[in-house]
Each structure stands twice: as structure tokens, then as C-alpha cells.
Amino acid sequence: MLASLASSAADTESTSYTVRLCASAEDLLEAHKIRCTVFHEEQGFPLETEIDEYDPFSAHFLAIGTSKSTGLSRTLGTIRWVPYPFPDTASSTFQPGADKSLPIGPVRDESAVQAQFAQNTAPTATAADGAGSAEQKPLLPGGKLTRLAVSKEARGQRIGELLVRESEKWVLNAISSQLPSRSGKGQVQGQGSSRSTKLVVSSQMPVIRFYTRLSYLPVGEVYDEEGAPHQRLEKVVFFF
Numbered sequence: 001m002l003a004s005l006a007s008s009a010a011d012t013e014s015t016s017y018t019v020r021l022c023a024s025a026e027d028l029l030e031a032h033k034i035r036c037t038v039f040h041e042e043q044g045f046p047l048e049t050e051i052d053e054y055d056p057f058s059a060h061f062l063a064i065g066t067s068k069s070t071g072l073s074r075t076l077g078t079i080r081w082v083p084y085p086f087p088d089t090a091s092s093t094f095q096p097g098a099d100k101s102l103p104i105g106p107v108r109d110e111s112a113v114q115a116q117f118a119q120n121t122a123p124t125a126t127a128a129d130g131a132g133s134a135e136q137k138p139l140l141p142g143g144k145l146t147r148l149a150v151s152k153e154a155r156g157q158r159i160g161e162l163l164v165r166e167s168e169k170w171v172l173n174a175i176s177s178q179l180p181s182r183s184g185k186g187q188v189q190g191q192g193s194s195r196s197t198k199l200v201v202s203s204q205m206p207v208i209r210f211y212t213r214l215s216y217l218p219v220g221e222v223y224d225e226e227g228a229p230h231q232r233l234e235k236v237v238f239f240f
Contacts, residue, residue, distance in 0.1 A: 019166035038149035051096035056105030077150035
């Protein structure tokens, strides 16, 4: 699958928008810069918690806006997907922020990032997720949407929605790549297939409606995360 995920849905008369997988040190630095600006400088979350042990195992994406008249591009937002359930980081030598040139982890090619999701073979349906019924079949590995951030000057242009939709397609493709036969096409359905995966997000309360518009459903009670109330939301996707 191409590292550049294009979408014309958010294009305007003067600017075209694309979402691409971070594939260089420059891309990863841009993602880190936007995250620090939005979450630390604007929202006040501690800088030391912005990078975590899951960054080097994750898929990082950028939203790029390109002027149709000049051809100049600028980074507008970022999103991170972590393989879910979370990968085992016990043997990792990564130290968050230790390498200033690669603060959120090393550069990896797309196939290596994709394999991180496809090889995450632990079932998504765990006891913590409310599983445990003998009739419930385990889900395929999934992904957790995290670190969605859009630059202040780009807000109101549906860049966040573009980031979620396009990066989500990439994640579903990575997960379905392990499936034998069939098309591997993902659809949000209520029934009809045991070949399914779960996408999850821990949302701040003011933006819950943003995720529900993208077919994520609230699950459980509101809880505290880093001093702010959050709500877990999930989307189950079936492959046919």
C-alpha cells in the first residue's frame, strides 16, 4: 500500500490535502513538533509524558496541505495508531526523548510498520474489554487511535476527520493482510462475520462527538487520564 494516502474530500479550490505515513526522520520530527505544540503548549499536559514506550512500535501519520498555485506544502496535523492490544515493550531499548534527532523512535519502512500490526496476534477481545463469554469469538488484533493533533491555523477544515479516516484505512489494510483469502475489505457491521477487529480511542470529553460521527461508540464510564476526564470509544469492523 502506498505511503501517501490521498483524499480529495477535504480539497479546496486553493489547497489539496493528503495523509501519509511518516517515512523519514523529518516526518517523525514534524509529528513530534505538532504533538508538543498542541498537547503541551496549548493544553498543558506534561512534556515528559508526551513521548511513551509505544511510540517506536506505532504508525505515525501526517496531514499535508499543498497549495495548488505555488506547489508549496506544509504540515497541518498528525495522528498515531498503536497496535492493540499493546505490544510487549519489555525488551525494548527505546528511551523516550533520549535521541533528540529521533525523539519518537527510529525510521522504519512501511512494510515493517505494517508487520507490527499484522504480527500482533493476541486477540483484541480481552477480559478487560468485557469479553469472557464462551460464545464470544476473539477478535483479530486491532489498533488504538492516539495523539491526534491539528495545528491551530488548520482547525475548522476537517483535517482531523481526514487524518482519522485515511489512517484508519491503512491500519485496517495492515490488519487484513494476515487474513487468508477473501477480500479483506473492512466494513462497520453489526453481524455477519467472526473475522472482525476492534479500533479504540481514549477521548477527551469535549471531542466525543467528533468520534461518534466517525462511528465510534462510547463504552464504560468516564475516567481520569493525566488529570483530564476521558471516555473510551470503540468501533468494531468486520472483514468480508
